[in-house]
Amino acid sequence: MTAALDLEAVSRRFGTRLALAPLNLRLSRGSVCTVEGANGAGKTTLLRIAAGLLAPSTGTRAADGMALYARSGSGARAVDRVDGSVARLLHLAGLPRSEVRRRADDVLCRLALQPLAERRVDELSAGERGRLSLALVAAVRPAIACLDEPTASLDVEGRRLAAEVVGDLAAVGCAVLVATHDPDLLPDADGRLVLTAGLVA
Amino acid sequence: MNRSAAQQATHVLRRELALERAGREALVAVGPFVLASVLLLGLGANARTDLLRPLSPTLVWLLVLSAALPLARGVRAVEEDEDCWDTLRCVVTPGALLAGKVAALWLQLAAAWAFAAVLAAAALGARWSAGGVVAGAVGTFGVAVDVTLFGLLIGSSRRRVGLLGVLVLPAALPALLAGTQAASPGVRALPWLALLLVFDLVATALAWALLPVLLEE
Numbered sequence A: 001m002t003a004a005l006d007l008e009a010v011s012r013r014f015g016t017r018l019a020l021a022p023l024n025l026r027l028s029r030g031s032v033c034t035v036e037g038a039n040g041a042g043k044t045t046l047l048r049i050a051a052g053l054l055a056p057s058t059g060t061r062a063a064d065g066m067a068l069y070a071r072s073g074s075g076a077r078a079v080d081r082v083d084g085s086v087a088r089l090l091h092l093a094g095l096p097r098s099e100v101r102r103r104a105d106d107v108l109c110r111l112a113l114q115p116l117a118e119r120r121v122d123e124l125s126a127g128e129r130g131r132l133s134l135a136l137v138a139a140v141r142p143a144i145a146c147l148d149e150p151t152a153s154l155d156v157e158g159r160r161l162a163a164e165v166v167g168d169l170a171a172v173g174c175a176v177l178v179a180t181h182d183p184d185l186l187p188d189a190d191g192r193l194v195l196t197a198g199l200v201a
Numbered sequence B: 001m002n003r004s005a006a007q008q009a010t011h012v013l014r015r016e017l018a019l020e021r022a023g024r025e026a027l028v029a030v031g032p033f034v035l036a037s038v039l040l041l042g043l044g045a046n047a048r049t050d051l052l053r054p055l056s057p058t059l060v061w062l063l064v065l066s067a068a069l070p071l072a073r074g075v076r077a078v079e080e081d082e083d084c085w086d087t088l089r090c091v092v093t094p095g096a097l098l099a100g101k102v103a104a105l106w107l108q109l110a111a112a113w114a115f116a117a118v119l120a121a122a123a124l125g126a127r128w129s130a131g132g133v134v135a136g137a138v139g140t141f142g143v144a145v146d147v148t149l150f151g152l153l154i155g156s157s158r159r160r161v162g163l164l165g166v167l168v169l170p171a172a173l174p175a176l177l178a179g180t181q182a183a184s185p186g187v188r189a190l191p192w193l194a195l196l197l198v199f200d201l202v203a204t205a206l207a208w209a210l211l212p213v214l215l216e217e
Helices: A043-050 A082-093 A097-110 A126-140 A156-171 B005-023 B025-044 B049-074 B077-081 B085-091 B094-124 B130-156 B163-171 B173-183 B189-215
Strands: A003-014 A017-028 A032-037 A058-063 A067-071 A144-148 A175-179 A191-196
Touching: A003 A043, A003 A175, A017 A043, A017 A175, A017 A191, A032 A043, A032 A156, A043 A058, A043 A067, A043 A144, A043 A175, A043 A191, A067 A126, A067 B085, A082 A097, A082 A126, A082 B005, A082 B085, A097 A126, A097 A156, A126 A144, A126 A156, A144 A156, A156 A175, B005 B025, B005 B094, B025 B049, B025 B094, B049 B077, B049 B094, B049 B130, B049 B163, B049 B173, B077 B085, B077 B130, B085 B094, B094 B130, B094 B189, B130 B163, B130 B173, B130 B189, B163 B173, B173 B189
Parallel strands: A032 A175, A032 A191, A067 A144, A144 A175
Antiparallel strands: A003 A017, A003 A058
């Protein structure tokens, strides 16, 4: 399979603190890898480097296509409408105008957000915002999806939907990197990385 | 899903305008401030339009520069507060992000300038020449670029917020100076409009050069 993401000996320091020790990570298209570890273990640092948001202190990052980083509740402005936020992101991502509406409707249905489509984002509960974040990633279908604790604010049904969305993304060829505290979230993941204080355990 | 930077910038602009339409944040921040300032100045000077009329171009530009400061938060800080900045950076190229944000601020500042100019004409007896109006359009572009730059700066480091006023206002001095001169009666506007164009170009070049540093974490 073609590599969507190739991290070679990437590490990151914040001042004198080593947040992430050098590690290698290669993700193929359609593969899912979970990143586990305690708070402060370096999961978010790794995901932000993978998404291209954070430059590594050492090592190199190669990505074949757009990477999208999302954490639970992120991605939509408070004053925007639920359906508008999805459509706007799809426009920004370059989806043809004719497909935007259909794709937005599909993901809102998939994440059980259709009844909330006309609500403002700041009227949503934390769990609903968590599902909206997943909907945004699912709509864009980036080459690399970096999901940072996507189930943090989700209930049991939301967690099931999150796991399904990860499967959907992988099925359309996205490489998915998921930081989670829940070892049972994606039992069939292709890879599992456990970090301890910035080091791969 | 490849699109040209111009198309992406247009979508960033459309997003900014749609969010402003939904939230009216810039309108609420700028409109009452400009309205109150012009009216209070008129009242404070006891409606002496003979005194206020010559000062009107300077007043309008000072109001626009002052109104620009709160708008700087919308460039990055608000996006970060609402957890949208990362998404934007992932989906949009840096150049398109800059262009879209600048274009949105330009429209807002040009609208603020026009509103202040109309109020000054109504309340202070100001008369606007064609050169003064063109200067309003050209000068607010350079101010928008400056404010976008500073918006990126304060988003990345909250400790520097206090520097904003100190840095933005001198950086926009060419707009204040040339904008005022171009609108003054009996002054040839063309050289001042040329200065504003140079100001716009220098600000744009500076923003383009600093963008990678300002976006880096």
